[in-house]
Amino acid sequence: MTLRFKFKKYGPVVYIGHLDVMRYFQKVIRRTKIDAAYTEGYSPHLKLSFAQPLSVGIETDGDYFDLEMNSLPDMTKIVSGFNEQCVEGIEVLSATILNEGVQNGMSSVKSATYRFSFEEELDKTRIDEFFGLDKFEFEYTQKDKVKFKDIMCDIYMHEFVDSKTLDVMVNCSSSGNLRADVIIQAFEHFGISNKCFGYKRIDMFTTNDKGEFISLQSLGEVYD
Amino acid sequence: MRKLALSHEILMSIDKPARYIGGEFNSVMKDLNDIDVRFCMCFPDVYELGMSHLGIQILYDMFNSFKDTWCERVYSPWPDLDKIMRDKNIPLFALESQDKIKDFDFLGITLQYEMCYTNILQVLELSQIPLIATDRSDDDPIVIGGGPCSYNPEPIADFFDIFYIGEGETRYRDLLDLYKKCKKENYSRKEFLIEAAKLPGIYVPSLIDVIYNDDFTIKEFVPLAEGIPTKVVKEVETELDDSYYPRKPVIPFIKATQDRVTLEIMRGCPRGCRFCQAGQLYRPIRTKDVNLLKDIAKDMIDNSGYEELNLSSLSSSDYPDLQELITYLVDYCEENRVNISLPSLRIDSFSLDVMSKVQDIKKSSLTFAPEAGSQRLRNVINKGLTEEQILEGARLAFKGGWNKVKLYFMLGLPFETEEDVVAIAELCDKVAKEYYETVPKEERNGRVSITASTSFFIPKPFTPFQWAPQFTLEDFREKAYQTKTAIMSQLNQRSIKYNWHDTDVSVLEGIFARGDRRLSKVIMTAYKNGAVFDAWNDFFNYQIWLDAFEENNIDYTFYTTRERSLEEVFPWDIIDIGVTKNYLKREWLRAKEGVITENCMVKCHGCGANKFGAGAFCIRK
Numbered sequence: 001m002t003l004r005f006k007f008k009k010y011g012p013v014v015y016i017g018h019l020d021v022m023r024y025f026q027k028v029i030r031r032t033k034i035d036a037a038y039t040e041g042y043s044p045h046l047k048l049s050f051a052q053p054l055s056v057g058i059e060t061d062g063d064y065f066d067l068e069m070n071s072l073p074d075m076t077k078i079v080s081g082f083n084e085q086c087v088e089g090i091e092v093l094s095a096t097i098l099n100e101g102v103q104n105g106m107s108s109v110k111s112a113t114y115r116f117s118f119e120e121e122l123d124k125t126r127i128d129e130f131f132g133l134d135k136f137e138f139e140y141t142q143k144d145k146v147k148f149k150d151i152m153c154d155i156y157m158h159e160f161v162d163s164k165t166l167d168v169m170v171n172c173s174s175s176g177n178l179r180a181d182v183i184i185q186a187f188e189h190f191g192i193s194n195k196c197f198g199y200k201r202i203d204m205f206t207t208n209d210k211g212e213f214i215s216l217q218s219l220g221e222v223y224d
Numbered sequence: 225m226r227k228l229a230l231s232h233e234i235l236m237s238i239d240k241p242a243r244y245i246g247g248e249f250n251s252v253m254k255d256l257n258d259i260d261v262r263f264c265m266c267f268p269d270v271y272e273l274g275m276s277h278l279g280i281q282i283l284y285d286m287f288n289s290f291k292d293t294w295c296e297r298v299y300s301p302w303p304d305l306d307k308i309m310r311d312k313n314i315p316l317f318a319l320e321s322q323d324k325i326k327d328f329d330f331l332g333i334t335l336q337y338e339m340c341y342t343n344i345l346q347v348l349e350l351s352q353i354p355l356i357a358t359d360r361s362d363d364d365p366i367v368i369g370g371g372p373c374s375y376n377p378e379p380i381a382d383f384f385d386i387f388y389i390g391e392g393e394t395r396y397r398d399l400l401d402l403y404k405k406c407k408k409e410n411y412s413r414k415e416f417l418i419e420a421a422k423l424p425g426i427y428v429p430s431l432i433d434v435i436y437n438d439d440f441t442i443k444e445f446v447p448l449a450e451g452i453p454t455k456v457v458k459e460v461e462t463e464l465d466d467s468y469y470p471r472k473p474v475i476p477f478i479k480a481t482q483d484r485v486t487l488e489i490m491r492g493c494p495r496g497c498r499f500c501q502a503g504q505l506y507r508p509i510r511t512k513d514v515n516l517l518k519d520i521a522k523d524m525i526d527n528s529g530y531e532e533l534n535l536s537s538l539s540s541s542d543y544p545d546l547q548e549l550i551t552y553l554v555d556y557c558e559e560n561r562v563n564i565s566l567p568s569l570r571i572d573s574f575s576l577d578v579m580s581k582v583q584d585i586k587k588s589s590l591t592f593a594p595e596a597g598s599q600r601l602r603n604v605i606n607k608g609l610t611e612e613q614i615l616e617g618a619r620l621a622f623k624g625g626w627n628k629v630k631l632y633f634m635l636g637l638p639f640e641t642e643e644d645v646v647a648i649a650e651l652c653d654k655v656a657k658e659y660y661e662t663v664p665k666e667e668r669n670g671r672v673s674i675t676a677s678t679s680f681f682i683p684k685p686f687t688p689f690q691w692a693p694q695f696t697l698e699d700f701r702e703k704a705y706q707t708k709t710a711i712m713s714q715l716n717q718r719s720i721k722y723n724w725h726d727t728d729v730s731v732l733e734g735i736f737a738r739g740d741r742r743l744s745k746v747i748m749t750a751y752k753n754g755a756v757f758d759a760w761n762d763f764f765n766y767q768i769w770l771d772a773f774e775e776n777n778i779d780y781t782f783y784t785t786r787e788r789s790l791e792e793v794f795p796w797d798i799i800d801i802g803v804t805k806n807y808l809k810r811e812w813l814r815a816k817e818g819v820i821t822e823n824c825m826v827k828c829h830g831c832g833a834n835k836f837g838a839g840a841f842c843i844r845k
């Protein structure tokens with residue numbers, strides 16, 4: 001039996017790194033006293049896995065972790081029970097009882113959507129033009145490393161949210177994880193001068209048997 | 225939503241930005257409109273170390289239980305941020321509110337080890353508070369020092385307005401009330417300090433003049449205002465059971481050095497080892513009620529989510545209800561999947577039984593702290609642990625399946641001879657031999673592994689060894705070398721590993737431990753020349769310190785290797801810890817003769833700590 005939790009992270013706590021977020025949730029889970037499963041041995045550990053690490057300094061509205069359970073608690077109270085144990089800026093949004101046979105988030109996540117906010121009105125034609133390219137090879141830095149690579153193969157779709165906000169879905173799987181800041185670098189390289197002042201992760205997805213992207217949250221019975 | 229003092233760009237450019245954001249689970253936020261006193265508690269080292277410290281957690285709990293007070297925290301910014309703050313002129317801030325320290329009423333600095341002294345100056349300077357207490361204006365926070373090093377605060381006397389002597393639980397309420405009254409009546413800083421110095425446990429160094437003899441020993445202490453005592457008696461919490469304890473500890477986001485909850489089971493130690501400062505400072509021995517401890521442990525585990533519980537005391541085996549407590553905790557922890565760590569337990573069948581339940585025998589090791597190699601020297605230091613007890617403990621453990629042993633020793637103890645040093649190696653060899661004799665070949669799980677570690681002894685104030693000369697750096701190195709050679713010549717030398725710590729720092733610790741006020745300017749010079757984070761090997765620079773002594777014309781051997789007469793007035797004689805100087809003198813003379821003194825549980829020797837009326841074993845007057 002596995003529960004999948006969706007959470008958001010914003011404000012000062014974005015400066016907590018991924019490993020520390022994991023440690024944070026381990027303690028939250030222990031404080032809620034739910035009947036989670038543990039490994040055997042002298043120092044038992046929760047069977048907890050995160051779908052994809054989030055870089056330091058970035059907000060998210062949709063990150064996930066999976067937790068193996070021995071038995072299920074009262075699911076109508078689980079989200080509020082978690083949030084009582086959470087600090088300001090980390091909030092559990094929902095818990096999903098995963099359907100039988102669903103792979104864990106880490107191995108099934110395929111893509112993530114990021115929301116970019118710009119200072120000025122977006123030039124939609126120019127942006128559509130950019131995303132319409134078959135290939136966009138350029139030199140960029142990722143974690144202080146210089147790379148030269150096509151990024152279009154890792155960009156799946158884009159959507160205008162309002163005149164200054166843009167959503168982009170990118171590859172976020174074990175086969176390739178395109179970081180959001182690379183897209184900003186690509187915009188600059190392409191000659192879009194409108195300054196992006198911030199971005200956050202919105203949600204993460206896997207694919208169904210038809211190959212369509214579906215939210216990681218939706219693979220079972222959802223409680224929020 | 226809380227606002228941060230540092231910008232996104234700065235936070236993204238430094239290591240572990242989570243050190244500076246506050247907002248941890250169980251950290252306390254208050255509304256400034258309800259608050260009269262803002263207190264900032266500082267541990268002058270990096271966040272991960274500071275967050276591991278129990279004393280601050282107890283005081284944080286206490287201060288925040290006061291309705292009119294908001295206690296926040298600050299730690300030393302790591303050098304990467306330090307530089308940015310200086311370049312951009314960003315004032316140091318408290319974690320909770322992210323407000324400037326400069327705007328607080330109090331800055332309380334805990335003094336846990338001598339090597340943090342330059343970090344005190346770093347915190348003051350980054351806070352934009354004048355470094356010298358007497359340069360501060362009415363608008364600057366009152367800077368208070370407390371903790372173990374405040375029992376000889378003289379080397380850092382210039383930097384503090386107040387030293388709080390003793391246990392923090394008792395007198396802060398009075399001090400805050402006095403502060404509120406003085407503020408209302410528009411007292412100046414100096415007027416407030418004069419009133420404060422009349423409270424028990426409160427030492428205001430600027431109100432005491434120290435007069436020296438020609439040889440720089442102390443002639444006398446002269447009060448500079450009326451009614452200021454020249455003896456400050458330490459504060460003692462006589463009702464530990466009714467006192468404060470952090471049942472809801474603040475949980476750091478990043479991993480603290482001690483990543484666990486700590487349960488203090490008793491204060492003080494009945495053993496009376498002559499080298500040990502804590503053993504004297506925290507007299508008399510007070511134990512906590514076992515049922516209360518069970519309750520606190522349960523609360524702390526429930527409220528924190530930690531995976532480990534640690535028992536804290538100087539000598540847990542002497543806690544009267546130890547079996548009951550541990551049996552309960554082992555069960556509770558197993559049920560809740562919490563590891564339990566049991567330091568300072570004597571090795572006997574009970575402790576081995578408990579350890580076999582909570583640890584993996586194959587991976588864990590046994591620890592003995594004989595401190596000295598020979599029985600003769602163990603008598604000198606009054607370490608009541610005999611060779612038979614060590615070998616018996618080892619034999620029991622080897623039978624139980626253990627094959628790793630750690631042995632801790634000190635080098636440079638008073639009256640130590642070459643034979644005593646060689647005896648360290650011999651004792652290690654005997655433990656190894658015990659293994660091969662106890663465990664038949666077919667049952668052995670590889671070779672026995674013995675790790676001997678030595679540290680260098682530093683004479684500390686308020687111990688019988690406060691009169692002892694410290695050995696020189698060369699002596700220390702020679703002694704470590706002798707130990708190594710002696711170990712190499714043992715039969716079982718291949719089973720013995722030897723570790724020792726470096727020496728420069730020990731010299732400096734020795735200087736500050738028994739230092740006087742003249743050292744404030746040395747610390748200032750060293751700091752101005754770049755010394756900071758001296759407790760960190762990577763940053764410690766011995767040469768800066770040697771230069772600082774030279775620049776100030778101070779011969780540091782005055783503090784270390786000098787012979788002290790029994791009549792000498794010490795810088796720390798301004799403080800009264802209960803244990804009398806006469807008792808310590810008696811103990812020093814007994815040490816010289818190699819005569820042991822039984823522990824308090826066997827017999828009370830009238831050390832003087834009974835005057836607080838709280839000791840579990842003390843004869844009451």
Ligand code: SF4
Pocket residue numbers: 494507508509824827828829830831832833834839841842843
């Ligand atoms: S008064 Fe006696 S029992 Fe109490 S601490 Fe001193 S020696 Fe020990």
